[in-house]
Amino acid sequence: MFTKVLVAEDYEIANQGIIKVLKDTVGIPQIEEAKYCDDAYLKFRKAHQDMAPFELLITDLSFKEDHKVQTRTSGIELIRDIRNIQADIKVIVYSQEDRPDKINMLFDKYNINGYVCKGQDAIKELTNCIDGVYQEKTMLPKVLTDSSTANQMVLLDDLDMILLEELAKGFTKKEIRLKLKEQKITPNSESSIDKKVSKLFDDFKAKNTTHLVAIVKDLGLL
Amino acid sequence: MFTKVLVAEDYEIANQGIIKVLKDTVGIPQIEEAKYCDDAYLKFRKAHQDMAPFELLITDLSFKEDHKVQTRTSGIELIRDIRNIQADIKVIVYSQEDRPDKINMLFDKYNINGYVCKGQDAIKELTNCIDGVYQEKTMLPKVLTDSSTANQMVLLDDLDMILLEELAKGFTKKEIRLKLKEQKITPNSESSIDKKVSKLFDDFKAKNTTHLVAIVKDLGLL
DNA sequence: TGTCGCTTTACAGAAATCTGTAAGGATATA
């Protein structure tokens, strides 16, 4: 089993709870905690320099901001920076977030090894997840393995995301067309943009642009 | 100090943490917990029938749904139902939510006695809040007392909210006008609706309807 | 070379949005 683990979680009460589980249930001897991303990063770097690196990072995604100025404010940035030092570190994200698309993104873009939703069975799921990751498995949370929710997803390419973002920012299609042209992104005719957006209307069953943006915001894609 | 408290929180690890704080730091002798709103309600009703009522409810807002079918799925419904039995019960909401408008709504519409944001100083804030509520005070969280964020709020009336909701659902202003007329809500001319929405554009610095809905969704007002 | 299929683009028209101005109605005050 893992012998040295770092827990990054700003929510004090949960923080203590996780450590208790790691210590008592999983039986990990060396556990360190951090309430800020920057703290976590520094602890990690020091351990790595001292040739006693952590084997696993368990991190939340959102860290509330307070008086302390932080260079890193989200778990994603923490993962990115830590992977730059030690590419093969195992990472488990442990968050409130339960929207499939967001979680998928973490596996796709950041190659995390496991994900656990905060919730009723958090203790069991967390210990399962740690076991699996230790055996080199990729541990998806229930929301992704559950076929009833996993299949009805809409696949969006980069341009789709750009269009949704720009529309949500209130730009007209003419303005978006010019932006795309400046950035040499094709297709960039107003007609193609219309077509793309119309397809999004179909995909998300939206009546118009406003409705589309509202739906996509609710799904957490924006 | 309170002698009998009910904690409703589905997130297992936090649940245990809160109870530990109540027991060790605050020193409350009788603490019961519930992971489901329905459970909480039943425990509460039984205690009330047995003439040994709870004096304080500490509850989360969002409860993840799972296989169990629940009649109540959010803390708000729980508060409403419990207040119907025992109107003077003290209620502290303890949630992730940190958007001023949402929290304000809880104080205005549901007369909660205190609010604590899950976060770094949760333990201290929670004990403070319990002390204050015991002294019959209304305990606002930092996000509401902090003048830097409290003042720049936009006040929305019922019609504003209706318009925002309908626009987010993709209805045209003509359709909205007809709906308002059916429900005998005035003003309901397309011109007045235009004016109202234009004012919202100004208030939220939105370029158009789509932008407006995106902003309002981000603020958590919809 | 030709043609099939796909994507991109051009264009056009009906509908909706957004922004003005101006008129009508209600209320309060002198």
Place this chain on the structure above:
DNA sequence: TATATCCTTACAGATTTCTGTAAAGCGACA
């Protein structure tokens, strides 16, 4: 009663959205 103010409504015009059709561009392949 007269006047001022505020809210509601009507209307108009420029712009944008949305939905079609049709043409042009391009790679695959016989």
